[in-house]
Amino acid sequence: MHHRTVEELMTRDVVRARRDTPFKELVRLLAENDVTAVPVVDDLDRPMGVVSEADLLRKSADQADPSGRTPMPNLEAWERAKAEGSRAEELMSAPAVCARPEWSVVEAARLMETQNVKRLPVVDEADRLLGIVSRGDLLRVFLRRDDAIREEITGDVLRRTLGLDPRDVTVEVRDGRVTLGGTVEYRSLIPVIEQLCRGVDGVVSVAGRIEWRTDG
Template sequence: MHHRTVEELMTRDVVRARQDTPFKELARLLEENDITAVPVVDELDRPVGVVSEADLLRKSADQADPAGLAPEPHLESRERARAEGARAEEVMSAPAVCARPGWTVVEAARLMEKRHVKRLPVVDEADRLVGIVSRADLLRVFLRRDEAIREEINRDLLRGTLLLDPRDVTAEVRDGRVTLTGIVEFRTQIRVIEQLCRGVDGVVSVSGSLTFRTDDTRDAPDGRT
């Protein structure tokens, strides 16, 4: 199976800012390039942070309400310093959370979820910026055609990896939902097949009515499949 990598999905022509880029220039970069965040790099083009719309809006949120209706914002000292910042290095979220080009979609998605970020600068072996990948980029794997998913499962997975006879097990795919039908030799194979199918890029769900010839779970201490 071929898992799509960050390198295949990332944007290569990355808009970037320097650590001394002024606040208004940051706002202009986001507006003119129709983006929501920009990585901040050092003199060696290594990401040191990211400036997002949320980082810039912190300055507006820190302002007192001219009408006196909204309560005065109460920010921690570090957050207040960022709200009052005038350059990229003062307002950015740091350190930059980065990905590698060879990572799979799963690896990148898990890091985004863990670190609560919406995009990842992509760096090479020298930690230089080579791209950026966003949540929207990762979701592109779910735009794969059903025919491509079905061919990968039937040809590469069921026949190639598991060496199953095409007369025994087949997969149908509709809107990314995989339906498995057929019979396998052992009951424990069913779980393995389903898990492997879920790992195919673009698969939304896996279901079916696979049956087995031999129940090889009877000897297991807990009876698990």
């Protein structure tokens, strides 16, 4: 099976900031390039952190409301320091949470989830910036055509990986939802088939109606 990697999905032409990039220049970078965040790199092009719209908005949130209708936010010390910052290295969220180009979609998605980030700078073995991958990039695997998913399950999962005759197991795919049918020799093989099918890029769900000949 071929799993799309971060390298295949990432954006290569990355808008980046330097540690001394001033606040207004950061706002301009986001606006002119229609992005919501930029990695901040050092002199060797290694990501130090990421500056996002949320980081920059702390500047406005920390200012007094002229109307007096909203109270001043109760910021932690580190949040107040960022709100008072004027350069990228003072405003960024650090350290940068990075991915490797050879990672799978699953690896990148799990890191985003555990670290609660929306994007990952992608770095090489020397930690130099290669690209950036976002949640939207990872979701592109679910745009695969149903017939391409079915072909991979039939050819790669059933025939080449498990050595099964594809005629024994029927595969239907609709909007990424896989339905399996047919009959296999052993009952214990059914969860293996279903698990491998879930690992195919673009699969949303797997429902099994496979029967068995031997309960072994």
